[in-house]
Amino acid sequence: MAKGFVISATRSGEGKTLITLGILHLLSKKGFKVQPFKIGPDYIDPKWHALACGRPSYNLDLFSMGEKRLKGLFYHKSKGCIYSVVEGVMGLFDGKYSTFKVARLVKLPIILILDTYGLAESLTFVVKGFAEKIKRASLPFFLFLNRVSSEKHLLRLEKALKRYPVIGYLFRNKEYELPSRHLGLFLPEHFKEAEALISEVAGALEISFDLSLLQTFENPSFEGYPLPSFLPPLPFKKVGLAKDIAFNFYYQHLLDELSTKSELLFFSPLRDKGLPSQVEALYFGGGYPELFAQELCENQTFIKELKAFVEEGNPLYAECGGLIYLSKGIYWNKRFYHLSGVFPYEIEKKGLTLGYRRVSILETHPFLGDIKGFYAHEFHYSHLKAPLKTSKIKKIFKVSTHEKERFLEGYRYKNALATYLHFLATEEKNPSRSQL
Numbered sequence: 001m002a003k004g005f006v007i008s009a010t011r012s013g014e015g016k017t018l019i020t021l022g023i024l025h026l027l028s029k030k031g032f033k034v035q036p037f038k039i040g041p042d043y044i045d046p047k048w049h050a051l052a053c054g055r056p057s058y059n060l061d062l063f064s065m066g067e068k069r070l071k072g073l074f075y076h077k078s079k080g081c082i083y084s085v086v087e088g089v090m091g092l093f094d095g096k097y098s099t100f101k102v103a104r105l106v107k108l109p110i111i112l113i114l115d116t117y118g119l120a121e122s123l124t125f126v127v128k129g130f131a132e133k134i135k136r137a138s139l140p141f142f143l144f145l146n147r148v149s150s151e152k153h154l155l156r157l158e159k160a161l162k163r164y165p166v167i168g169y170l171f172r173n174k175e176y177e178l179p180s181r182h183l184g185l186f187l188p189e190h191f192k193e194a195e196a197l198i199s200e201v202a203g204a205l206e207i208s209f210d211l212s213l214l215q216t217f218e219n220p221s222f223e224g225y226p227l228p229s230f231l232p233p234l235p236f237k238k239v240g241l242a243k244d245i246a247f248n249f250y251y252q253h254l255l256d257e258l259s260t261k262s263e264l265l266f267f268s269p270l271r272d273k274g275l276p277s278q279v280e281a282l283y284f285g286g287g288y289p290e291l292f293a294q295e296l297c298e299n300q301t302f303i304k305e306l307k308a309f310v311e312e313g314n315p316l317y318a319e320c321g322g323l324i325y326l327s328k329g330i331y332w333n334k335r336f337y338h339l340s341g342v343f344p345y346e347i348e349k350k351g352l353t354l355g356y357r358r359v360s361i362l363e364t365h366p367f368l369g370d371i372k373g374f375y376a377h378e379f380h381y382s383h384l385k386a387p388l389k390t391s392k393i394k395k396i397f398k399v400s401t402h403e404k405e406r407f408l409e410g411y412r413y414k415n416a417l418a419t420y421l422h423f424l425a426t427e428e429k430n431p432s433r434s435q436l
Contacts, residue, residue, distance in 0.1 A: 004084030249286030284322025293337030
């Protein structure tokens with residue numbers, strides 16, 4: 001049985017991802033088979049996890065999966081591993097679907113990261129509040145001291161926090177920083193120092209991280225929970241999936257399931273001159289097409305074949321970055337970049353749109369089968385420049401938000417469907433809770 005733990009913090013920005021990466025790499029370097037997870041719908045942190053330990057990371061999203069599917073996914077993906085390492089989201093108790101709720105659900109110890117820079121005895125009052133709530137849930141917990149200024153500072157912190165078990169520490173180092181941009185961290189493939197940084201942090205943790213404190217804790221068994229399904233039935237034997245540095249936001253739990261239903265044929269809208277042979281349907285995930293708009297536009301041979309594929313009525317599903325690519329073009333950083341022009345809308349930059357969504361499907365589509373709805377996440381800094389004014393485009397999604405807003409989305413032209421929503425999971429037949 002795997003030994004698991006959740007890595008959390010009092011708030012965002014305290015070093016969760018960096019320390020998670022260091023621990024993953026350290027465990028992997030020691031020869032342990034380790035399975036990483038990320039709480040919530042984040043795309044980028046799991047890519048860093050995979051780089052750190054050589055295994056794909058899975059999202060544990062309580063909103064879309066519900067308790068049974070989340071437990072089933074956690075159990076089946078942890079099987080055969082020595083350690084399950086779960087990175088939290090935001091602060092431990094933040095949000096309706098918080099890290100704490102997931103930790104309590106899968107009954108794992110919590111490692112609470114503290115940014116100690118500029119603090120000492122004051123931290124005892126911060127920790128006291130967190131400790132009381134964690135202990136009420138009967139969960140073991142440990143402290144990790146991040147950005148410690150010196151050996152003297154470390155001794156002072158350990159003395160102030162002597163009531164609580166300290167599992168590790170990391171000294172302050174200006175080099176220990178993951179770069180970020182508008183959608184979060186840089187993708188590891190966009191940061192040439194990624195592997196060196198992870199290795200350096202793992203080296204520091206080899207000295208300071210006390211793995212022995214976790215040896216007595218084993219994951220609870222969820223053996224009665226089947227490997228869950230998150231996708232509708234799909235009729236395609238061969239699905240083309242856009243995958244390159246511009247399109248790479250895909251959830252691993254969906255890719256795993258999709259690969260059991262269809263043969264996945266990967267292609268690059270940046271590099272390839274045409275679509276894969278005998279492909280029946282296309283899936284464009286999210287990513288950063290706005291950063292590669294000029295190169296995407298220049299690949300006119302590919303665009304011509306893509307448009308012909310759509311005009312023939314073949315199925316295509318595109319989300320967020322995929323929606324942007326299917327547009328006439330995007331206004332970005334004071335320039336207009338032409339794109340594929342499959343749809344007649346234009347895209348422009350705007351403020352952040354973020355949140356969970358519950359979607360009702362108003363008409364069937366080949367990628368969605370006969371399901372009535374699904375759960376999704378929205379996270380983008382752009383929107384359609386103007387409303388569509390053509391009868392050729394239908395909106396087939398009725399979307400609900402946490403704020404009780406309702407709007408129509410899901411733009412359909414023939415069998416091409418474009419949306420800003422990132423599909424997470426099909427709607428449960430008998431949901432045991434209110435998602436929104």
